[in-house]
Amino acid sequence: xxxxxxxxxxxxxxxxxxxxxxxxxxxxxxxxxxxxxxxxxxxxxxxxxxxxxxxxxxxxxxxxxxxxxxxxxxxxxxxxxxxxxxxxxxxxxxxxxxxxxxxxxxxxxxxxxxxxxxxxxxxxxxxxxxxxxxxxxxxxxxxxxxxxxxxxxxxxxxxxxxxxxxxxxxxxxxxxxxxxxxxxxxxxxxxxxxxxxxxxxxxxxxxxxxxxxxxxxxxxxxxxxx
Ligand code: MN
Numbered sequence: 019x020x021x022x023x024x025x026x027x028x029x030x031x032x033x034x035x036x037x038x039x040x041x042x043x044x045x046x047x048x049x050x051x052x053x054x055x056x057x058x059x060x061x062x063x064x065x066x067x068x069x070x071x072x073x074x075x076x077x078x079x080x081x082x083x084x085x086x087x088x089x090x091x092x093x094x095x096x097x098x099x100x101x102x103x104x105x106x107x108x109x110x111x112x113x114x115x116x117x118x119x120x121x122x123x124x125x126x127x128x129x130x131x132x133x134x135x136x137x138x139x140x141x142x143x144x145x146x147x148x149x150x151x152x153x154x155x156x157x158x159x160x161x162x163x164x165x166x167x168x169x170x171x172x173x174x175x176x177x178x179x180x181x182x183x184x185x186x187x188x189x190x191x192x193x194x195x196x197x198x199x200x201x202x203x204x205x206x207x208x209x210x211x212x213x214x215x216x217x218x219x220x221x222x223x224x225x226x227x228x229x230x231x232x233x234x235x236x237x238x239x240x241x242x243x244x
Contacts, residue, residue: 030075032124032211033159035237041103041121041206044209046073046210047200048099048149050093052215053188059218068191068199071145073128073213079156085243087225088151090133094223094243097216098174098182098231101126102167102193103160107206116197119206123168125158125231125239128213130220156215158231158239167193170234172217174226184217186233191215 031040049059050069057066081083088094105121129147135148173183174182196214200206223229223243231239 027216030078032078032157033081033126034122035159035161037211040233042209043078044207045204045213046075046077046155046211046213047204048073048213049191049196049215052190052196053184053217054190054210055074055184055188055218056220057190059220062078070200070203073150073155075205077150077152077155079153080237081158081239083156084244085129085153085156086244088126088131088153090147091133093131093133095130095132095220096176096181096223096229097128097130097173097220098172099126099128099216100168100172100186100215100233100236101157102197102212102214104197104206104208104210104212104239106208107201107210109201109205111198111206112202113194113198116194116201117165117167119197120163120167120193121160121208122160123233124160125233125237126211126213127156127229127231128216129156129176129223129241131156132220132222143241156239156241158237161236168233168235169235172216172233173231176221176229178221181221182217182219235237
């Protein structure tokens, strides 16, 4: 029995629709620029391969919880994203194996301190301050899923106004490809979450904003910025 100096951090989890057992989170991977129109609004090139960054597991914000406006930014952006949850893993997965590793899907928001991210890009510095901050990963309950990934609409509204709305079919790299690519870089494991990128229309959130995200057949997410 390991003798810890103090109590280890609690296990981060995401609730699962229709059952009391929850999904224990291992890592959070995120894909950058996975929809052509958003890639263009960020100044990228459609021929670039997918790239990944990460958030700490404890950036997760449980469904129903509100989000404190984060420090050191004046340009907090919403990025609505389909989140894939893995029930198994491995390295160098084929696309077929990748889909077999899926436990389910959720609606997530990749909250971004855009001013800090842009500053890091300009200086060639890492993205953690812009992406991997506290409370930066609100998520819905997971919907268990087998078979072909969801293909419906993904959208987010702020104070009732639609800001992002697109089809999941517009993803440059589909769910199977994203998982397979990630598994070439890391050995994936049960409990991993992958935020699969956001469509065009990202924009700023302010204290007091009411945010609602939805993905057809997957779920719904709502929070207020405090
Ligand atoms: Mn994103």
